[in-house]
Amino acid sequence: MAGEFDFISWIRTQQPSSALVPLAAGDDLAIVNWPADLMLVGVDQVLDGVHFDSARHGPRDIGRKAMNRNLSDCAAMACVPVAAVASVALPRDRGIDYAKQLYLGLRSAADAFDCQIIGGDTGSWDGRLVVTVTILGRADGIEPVRRSGAKVGDTVHVTGPLGGSILGRHMNFTPRIQWARQLARELPITAMIDLSDGLSRDLGHIARASGVGAVIDAAAVPVHEDAIELRRDGISPLDHALHDGEDYELLFTAAPNHSTMLQIGRIIEEPGLWLQQPDATRIPLDPGGWEHTL
């Protein structure tokens, strides 16, 4: 049976050298020459049976998702991912080759954005698989876009069709980093979030943080073909688009009359979320997305 230190030795052979990181995995801590810039930091874990199913999803897909969820948080702030550290709680029966595949999945996602994996921790145990990634990003010339800047009259937009990601997209998506950077550079974006918890819940995060409300135009919500495919479960495609999680598209608000692309609603003074139906009546839009209960 291979040991943790064999795995660390293997990882060291996989790491490119870098001026940013004079000392990567293998000491007590990695050393980073952080550039003179704001640093953005977040952590996100994926849990077997919650965010993936290790009986169905392979280790490369699981590693990729773990990294991509963090890269999607970078997109949500319009920052550039620079470096990450990863930890893995590995069931005892999986072995070193499984751990290597997890690492290669993490790497494939990070490499797509020139983000380096500079440290980690691997432990085997009698429990289920957990992969945790901490991401470090930098502003690189663009003020980070928070959730709290939406103003009354702003328009509400998404970057793609929503709903039904459970059919497979939740494991394999492209973090909208380039799109976020371009939007934040070219438009007066006032607030942004990535759609992980579902439109109704994530829009609620923006509205509450900004002290405003929002009305969504039901006819304007882009419904993904996966949401239509899922209609058989008795929930309408629109409800899937409004409440399903893990689309990993961006939801953002912009100053009025600047962006008409995929506009789905607007910010209003009255608190709460509302759905404007085709007959022009409004009904409350209650959050129906994913929330961990503790």
Added chain:
Amino acid sequence: MAGEFDFISWIRTQQPSSALVPLAAGDDLAIVNWPADLMLVGVDQVLDGVHFDSARHGPRDIGRKAMNRNLSDCAAMACVPVAAVASVALPRDRGIDYAKQLYLGLRSAADAFDCQIIGGDTGSWDGRLVVTVTILGRADGIEPVRRSGAKVGDTVHVTGPLGGSILGRHMNFTPRIQWARQLARELPITAMIDLSDGLSRDLGHIARASGVGAVIDAAAVPVHEDAIELRRDGISPLDHALHDGEDYELLFTAAPNHSTMLQIGRIIEEPGLWLQQPDATRIPLDPGGWEHTL
């Protein structure tokens, strides 16, 4: 049942405001005004049944240990801990009060070193408890002390008695940050590590990274009273001191004739580790400490 977002709201009430962190938990990422300095980064997880036993250890003790292991890595590099992010995979039956106690344990350890917890991720699941901490430190005027600088002729030292931490000290220890900073400032320290895997294994890390060997004087190894207490298990107190893990004292090498405090051996050219016995004979010192097998 309380939700993840109630927990995040509660955490926000617990966070002091800070010039370093203009935006902490509550957005997609925290924003940090990183000072112009080297950044040191590491991640370390604690797993139920491996690093603690949640049937015996309370959530405050578990949170404190999770943070203190990372702070001990800062000690090993002689850096100053600045900020941390933490993630928790929480068994479904534990509830929000348990999560709050975990957070307060993390905070009690971090507060002792003015280290801020600036972000996190909490998820409930059907698995066992995992607490993962990522630590960010800075050099603050002292060149980080690596494992790789030990030279032939250097003396080998430890900061305290070893062995038997399983009796309780492994859950409740003080990271040797002040000691590390003072040592690195005042002495020609050449390599350093914190004793988490056990003396024989951690000294092996220094020896391999430095391309040297080491000989330990059996009579000079400081044996903790817990190691003596454990004698009943048939393993000698010296063997406990040599091989037990989780003492969280510092093991360091220094240029010759500079430090005689708790000197336990010296660095030699011949690769490998050796134990010099009271009769002056040498026997190989094989690593007997903790290693995760994958």
